[in-house]
Amino acid sequence: MTDQNELVKLSATEMAAKLRAKEISSRDLVSAELDVIDAAEPSIKAFLKVAGEAALEQADAFDNLSDDEKAELPELAGVPIAIKDMIVTKGIETTAASRILEGWIPPYDATVIEKLKVAHMPILGKTNLDEFAQGSSTEHSAFQRTSNPWDVDRVPGGSGGGSAAAVSAFEAPIALGTDTGGSIRQPGALTGTVGVKPTYGGVSRFGAIAMASSLDQIGPVSRTVLDSALLQEIIGGHDRRDSTSIPEGPRPMVAAARDGLDNRDLKGMKVGLVKELNGDGFQPGVEARFHEAVKKLEAMGAEVVEVSCPHFKYALGAYYIIMPSEVSSNLARYDGMRYGLRVMPPEDVPQTAANMMAYTREAGFGDEVKRRIILGTYALSAGYYDAWYGSAQKVRTLIIDDFRKAFEQADVLVSPTSPSTAFKFGEKMDDPLAMYMNDIATIPANLAGVPAMSIPAGLSDDGLPVGFQFIAPQQRDEVMYKPAAALEAALEEDWNGPIWQSLKTPWLDGLNK
Numbered sequence: 001m002t003d004q005n006e007l008v009k010l011s012a013t014e015m016a017a018k019l020r021a022k023e024i025s026s027r028d029l030v031s032a033e034l035d036v037i038d039a040a041e042p043s044i045k046a047f048l049k050v051a052g053e054a055a056l057e058q059a060d061a062f063d064n065l066s067d068d069e070k071a072e073l074p075e076l077a078g079v080p081i082a083i084k085d086m087i088v089t090k091g092i093e094t095t096a097a098s099r100i101l102e103g104w105i106p107p108y109d110a111t112v113i114e115k116l117k118v119a120h121m122p123i124l125g126k127t128n129l130d131e132f133a134q135g136s137s138t139e140h141s142a143f144q145r146t147s148n149p150w151d152v153d154r155v156p157g158g159s160g161g162g163s164a165a166a167v168s169a170f171e172a173p174i175a176l177g178t179d180t181g182g183s184i185r186q187p188g189a190l191t192g193t194v195g196v197k198p199t200y201g202g203v204s205r206f207g208a209i210a211m212a213s214s215l216d217q218i219g220p221v222s223r224t225v226l227d228s229a230l231l232q233e234i235i236g237g238h239d240r241r242d243s244t245s246i247p248e249g250p251r252p253m254v255a256a257a258r259d260g261l262d263n264r265d266l267k268g269m270k271v272g273l274v275k276e277l278n279g280d281g282f283q284p285g286v287e288a289r290f291h292e293a294v295k296k297l298e299a300m301g302a303e304v305v306e307v308s309c310p311h312f313k314y315a316l317g318a319y320y321i322i323m324p325s326e327v328s329s330n331l332a333r334y335d336g337m338r339y340g341l342r343v344m345p346p347e348d349v350p351q352t353a354a355n356m357m358a359y360t361r362e363a364g365f366g367d368e369v370k371r372r373i374i375l376g377t378y379a380l381s382a383g384y385y386d387a388w389y390g391s392a393q394k395v396r397t398l399i400i401d402d403f404r405k406a407f408e409q410a411d412v413l414v415s416p417t418s419p420s421t422a423f424k425f426g427e428k429m430d431d432p433l434a435m436y437m438n439d440i441a442t443i444p445a446n447l448a449g450v451p452a453m454s455i456p457a458g459l460s461d462d463g464l465p466v467g468f469q470f471i472a473p474q475q476r477d478e479v480m481y482k483p484a485a486a487l488e489a490a491l492e493e494d495w496n497g498p499i500w501q502s503l504k505t506p507w508l509d510g511l512n513k
Helices: 004-008 012-020 026-044 052-063 067-071 111-118 161-168 185-191 225-235 253-263 284-299 310-333 353-364 367-380 386-409 432-439 443-448 478-495
Strands: 047-050 081-084 123-127 174-178 194-197 218-222 270-274 303-307 412-416 452-459 465-471
Touching (some): 004 026, 012 026, 026 047, 026 052, 026 123, 111 123, 111 225, 123 161, 161 174, 161 218, 185 452, 194 225, 218 225, 225 253, 225 478, 270 386, 284 412, 284 452, 284 465, 284 478, 303 386, 310 367, 310 432, 310 443, 367 386, 386 412, 386 443
Parallel strands (some): 270 303
Antiparallel strands (some): 047 123, 174 218, 194 452, 452 465
């Protein structure tokens, strides 16, 4: 039996290999992760809901399968997973970290959850996030504040800080997140994990609570590039219940990742250094690690060329018009009438439906959600629609064209993932614009619907993780997996192991029996 600390620090792929070799059981894995969750949660607070008994039952169901039945399952079968609480799970409370959905237990599963259950991947629980995925620090959750495992006084990024922190802290080997403007990749950069936003429509959004429907995308959170590739192949594919789902077969992401890991040969690949996504505004340590990683790509044979995407400088402004506009529409359904929270007006206020809705939304929504609803409602209002929303959509078209031209010059584009390392709690809470700037490098990929990935690029001068972003052409997700896996392997060779070996984990002390 592998000792518990060693077991939880394995990658999902390594766990799967031990399962196939019958060195461990799925129950061993789930039990070990539940022990870590018990020990870590007082300081990390990554989980809103832990589904311990259900996860153990799912693990037992896998362990009881015959060898022939197991052979038909995906490689990650039996490996436990954590789920961002923006994704609907049958029988498990799903809140989107909002008081307005507190206590709601869905009667159905999201498509990705159905696929995980078919793959026999036990669900450990639901992870924390900024309310309705609106934020860049996970400080806007209605229930708790998630800490960065690298420094518990700092944010884990957002909105998917819970999933990233859980994987970083070894509470889960792998997780699902949602990415609307960088909510998988930016937390990945800040916590030293791998975060992937697939091509828009490549993974079904059915059962993902809608924030901004033209931008949202479910994707993997992991500790290695290969783990993300394996998970994306499980959750990807066409879904008739999602009108934005792409009707195509799966992409060969696992093969591309393994090619990058095994061969590290990038000869013939052109890597585009996006001029507008580095330099001014980026922390010196972030810039340094980024350019060191670019040199690694060159050393493996890649040709690095600078590409210009001139309209990227307008991406942040366009996003913060389009996204709030879609938020104001999607969140109109939370009215106290059908499900979730209902707050009746005081007796001295007329007992009308309009007043009930107003009091429900006042009590149920947090400040950041209200801010975005107001912004979006204004942008969509009569007299302002063309000036604001219409203009933002035109900028979006120009950004899509920037990507098209850039991919004529390069196979894959690269940039830092986040302009800074993890900042301290409260540092940007009173300055929404400073908070929004954290997504400056991740937003363009969401506006254009192209796939993007963040991998750890090392530690900055402050000892905190830095993210390196790859961006690939639409529906060509596999293109970014090969160089990402090759760079991961080359960097870990320099570091004499994965980045997390530098992470202090006091919550793991004393777990071994």
